[in-house]
Amino acid sequence: MNPAIRTQSLSKRFGRTVAVDGLDLAVPDGAIYAMVGPNGAGKTTIIKMLMNIFPPPAGHAEVLGIDCRKLAGKAFSRIGYVSENQEMPEWMTAGAMLDYYRPFYPTWDRALEQQLVRQFDLPLKRKIKHLSRGMRMKAAFASSLAYRPSLIVLDEPFTGLDPLVRDELIEGLIERAPETTIFLSSHDLAEIESFSSHVGYLEQGRLLFSEEMSVLSNRFREVTVTLDSPSPLPENLPTAWLQPQTVDCVLRFVHSEFDEDRTPRELAERFPTARNIAFDPMPLRAIFLAVAKAGRSRASSQQESINVKENAA
């Protein structure tokens, strides 16, 4: 099955700043793919390139099998796009906005529209400009879900929303999940952990990993090794061990390539005198924090070595 979204070496710079750096991404059809990363990681830029809001200057991307540079007009009748900073026809009432959008979409489902209006408790007679942030998002969701799009793209959809509204929107989204692919960006891990099937982590324009949520959870473990005597942090640790630290007799690190069969055996061989080796599953938030901190630590080490070389030269 073709992926709903596929990119190859997608890149974008803003002046001297690299916003997206050679992104290779595949979002499987039917997935709920969450692209996470800190602010400024390039999530919105990627989405805007995918939506052809600005065409990618380098690389290639396909959305529903269409080259994203050619994404326009009718192609958007299969795509629902909601963004936290997207403008809306402010002067229209919520009802008038739905009335206006309806004829653009051959697949618009009037019954679903009414269901969404009820579900979101949307005030149809109120002008968009008079709606609260939560209500605006609900209106945006209703107008982007009512035509049963094949792909729903959401750019930071839950930012700044109260938990109740967030849950309502997620619930509405999950109801659509069986018939669509959902691609969303977020920097809030907790909000996507509950319903995402796939996750990608973006930092400084680069995708550090992209995989199924279950695989990711299985791959990361917080490892605690209790040694028989206090010892310093060993040198030349594997790169898959993130954030290693020792306190007295305890060595702790995050194993990013955990394998249920292989890893315990390898650790037992490496620490033959260890009194205990524990492997604890990690919540998504802890995984990302570990990856992010490790990434920054690597970057600062590289910068330091560059500085040292430059000084020496």
Added chain:
Amino acid sequence: MKQVLHIFAKDARHFWPEILVSLALTAAFARLYPYQWLVASVTGFGYGAVAGGVLPVLANALVILVPISWWLLISRAVHGERLVGNTQFWLTRPYEWKNLLAAKLLFLLAFLYLPLFIAQCLLLAEAGFHPLSYLPGLLFNLLLITGVLVLPLAALSSVTSSFAKMTLVLLGVVVLYGGIVALSAGLPSDTTGSVASPLGGHLALAIVLCACGTVLLLQYAARKTLHSWLLLVAIPVLLCAIAIIDPDQRLMNRTYPRPAPDAAAPVQFQYLPNQFQQAITNTAGDSNHFEVDIPLRVSGVADGSEVNPEAVKVAMEAADGSHWESPWQAVYDQRLLSGTEDAKIRFRIRREAYEKFKSMPVRLHVTLALALARVDRVTEIPLPASDFAVPNFGVCSPRTGWFKEPGEIIGINCRVALRQPKLTYVSVLWSKTSCSASQPEPSSGVLGAVWVGLLDNDPAEFGITSVWQTPLNFSNIWESYQKGSGPQPRQMCPGSPVTFTQYSLSGRTQTDLTIQDFHLPGLAIGDTFLLRMR
């Protein structure tokens, strides 16, 4: 088409206040503009606003207000789905760009072009013209309005994100234009007053139409704002280039071809060396240039012909080998008929060149670009007391004054449809005695005459009005106001025959004249306009 109508309907609902204002202003314009004609028929002020109360003033204001309302309308329509930015709601909706553009065009068609077209038809009908007879002119006028107003405003709207930003850009353009004009006035240049080739205007219009049209297409099809801005900036650069290239000899040679060697010259010129001459300058304005008249004896103009020197180019050569050559410069108010004996061809010379050549005899080579015309139609009409139609010209009204007795006519105002009439020589005998005293003898009158119109003109002139006023300012009009210099013609009387002699362009050519021993005249500092009048 469904999507076009859908977007159009949304815009019509959204922008109803702007539409209403624009329609009201256009309707008011159509209703009030004819008051100007009434005022002119009494006071003689062709664009009179002093008399007649507030309505003619309002009509004048509407000529400005209506395009301002279009400015707002165009901006609102385009910015409704703005093309600049990356957060617009419509970008990720199934909008087809062609449909969006078509919807905006439909909007302008319905709320700008159609009301204007109706207003222009109403004005034509009110002025005594049948609108359907002027359909090509009306459509050409809409094309001019598109090129000069609508397309540039739409193109500017398409590269800005809001009315405020568009207004700022427009103000910037005005300031830039003012700066360029101020700068060019201060520069020592011979090109001021250079003649514009008839091709130049059309070329400029074509450039504006093409460039603005391309910007619109580029923005709607691909939202290439940077490219569009570059294209917009290129327009004034190209127009400036045309202005510079315009007087170029090759273009002039094409427009005014040299006659065949064996062809008879349409007119002969001979220099009159003993005529009084002064080089004059306008101290209030441009003191870097002087104007020099070349007095000429004219002969050889055939009966029924008219020769119009439209441009002059002068080359000056001194015995010491020094040389100066002017660019092509426009010549004004010289119309040569078979009976014309004298003419003065005026050219501009830079102060430095004048100072250099003033004390030495020079060999002056004068090249004149001539337009040749032949009588096309002569219409003689006994002057009626009320409106009268002149075939192929317009509708004219006798002009009375505030202080004249009833029936005494001090001038004629004409209304013409969409453009200046063909070049016409209008003549009438003015009576020396009161019209009411006795029927004046035709031979006792004094001839008053005036040239109006153009030899070659487009189907319409640019303007939101479809009816232009052409006051006939007869040659003796100033004399009639002078006191104490003997009997002066007082007025035209009803029944006086007014002759309209219309000319058609028969060709254009160049002719040369070499003056071997020419001395630049002495300098008189004064006001050019006053010197001309005297």
